[in-house]
Amino acid sequence: MEKIEITLNINDNPYEVMIYPNDTLLDVLRDKLDLTGSKESCGEGVCGSCTVHMDGKPVRACLTLAMEAQGAKIKTVEGLANVDELSNLQQSFIDHGAVQCGFCTPGMLMSADALLRENPNPDEKAIRKALAGNICRCTGYAKIVQAVAHAAQPQDDCCDCKSKE
Amino acid sequence: MLLPGFDYLDPKNLEEALDLLAVHKEDAKVLAGGTDLLVRMKKGLLAPKVLISLKSLNELSYIKEEAGCIKIGARTPLADIIASGTVQDNARALSQACEKIGAITMQHYRGTIGGNILQDNRCHHYNQSDFHRSGHQACHKNGGKICYARENADRCNSTCQSDGSTALMALGAKLVLLSKGHERTVDLDKFYTADGIMPHDMESHELLKDIIIPINGARSAYRRLAYRSAIDYPIVCAGVLVRPSDSQKDRIDEARIVVGAMGRAPLFLAQASSSLKGKKLDDTDAFRKAADASMDSAATFAVHNVGSTLEYRCSMISPLVLQGLKEAASEK
């Protein structure tokens, strides 16, 4: 196996990087480019903690070869915030206590962000469906669903969250 | 988890892909979405020397109506099939099956219909890490001479858990396979080898081009059970089709009942299916009998190797088939 130089377009920046053909997109993001927001948990497509966008669609970076990501617009959790201002969705996760250990959070955010771009006003069922492939072992999901619903459309009676003040 | 090493080839058109397959043969594997192949490679179940990617072959991604059929290119993502109006209208079982496959972020954009049909059979004794498997004597599929799932079995009984194949077999689909200078069309019914080690009757230098589904006024439905619906493979599923007669619109001319995740291939149940010929579309009694007969036949093939108990999986065949038949018969 020989190393190959490829260019990846990540969060609107071009990255030139030397990789092996068997490097996954997740390996390259985390180990070569220091974009460690995307997490590896299962490594086999089950948990969703590695979710990133390719051309706006959520995909598992642990099962995508870096070679296959060439030419696509890749977005990772590092690309959600605007410089140092968190996105509405990220802020809503904090306000609603949707983060505990935080390991699932980047993947949850990317799945939810893709949903809100496609459907800016999803009902609870649509939110649960979009997040169904993301496992969280801490929160029990209710607060994550609330956080996404609130980011889509702030509601007065959703809970005691700060963001309604 | 690391992938074993391989050379990555990215042919720019179909001809180039077929040339590469003809040269590399069994050293090569085709890479579509990778959501089945890469998992198996990570687990050390196979280590192809070459991966031939379909990334640049946009010519294999389409859904079109042609000569009274729906044609779906092998590299079409599941998301496109779910969104397709013609599939919803003329092949609802496939639409429903694709929607049930894994999770949106998992399969729907990367996962393809070709990869879904050609994914390997599974078994909970085999689809495990190197470490897990190293604690046991090797079974047939791992190069040994025993089977943990069925005592004294002379061959592998791994289970076909493809949702897409079960629905497509009910729909009477055909596959078009290409190799350099050659094209053949096979009925999906006849595409399976009855051996869990190499379940598909396909050569290493062949490429799946497309899938053909007849449009003939039939109605269809798909039902399945899985532990966690968004993550897990089906542990039992059913695809059914009923085609009303042209002369008597309230009577069934042809029915096809296929039970999946219960054997080495989706099981087309010929007797149960033909028992519905001539029956009325609202004859629930006949549906119930056909569903029970499906359960009796399919249960003889299944082994305990995809989770849950065999008793439970078998006992759920009849309700799934019955629900499917009722839904298909009352469509439109």
Ligand SMILES: Cc1cc2nc3c(=O)[nH]c(=O)nc-3n(C[C@H](O)[C@H](O)[C@H](O)COP(=O)(O)OP(=O)(O)OC[C@H]3O[C@@H](n4cnc5c(N)ncnc54)[C@H](O)[C@@H]3O)c2cc1C
């Ligand atoms: C967590 C998880 C859950 C899953 N749940 C389900 C489920 O519920 N139901 C289900 O059916 N599947 C499930 N899958 C399996 C898989 O994701 C899907 O079947 C998917 O559709 C496979 O498509 P792919 O394009 O990713 O296949 P790939 O992995 O790219 O290919 C699969 C196989 O087909 C071969 N191949 C692919 N295309 C061609 C072609 N055109 N010509 C020749 N050979 C080809 C490859 O060489 C490989 O051997 C699951 C997988 C994971 C990881």
Ligand code: SF4
């Ligand atoms: S069915 Fe038997 S031979 Fe086949 S993988 Fe399972 S244990 Fe091995």
Ligand code: FES
């Ligand atoms: S790490 Fe990719 S799905 Fe779990």
Ligand code: FES
């Ligand atoms: S917050 Fe810990 S896994 Fe979700």
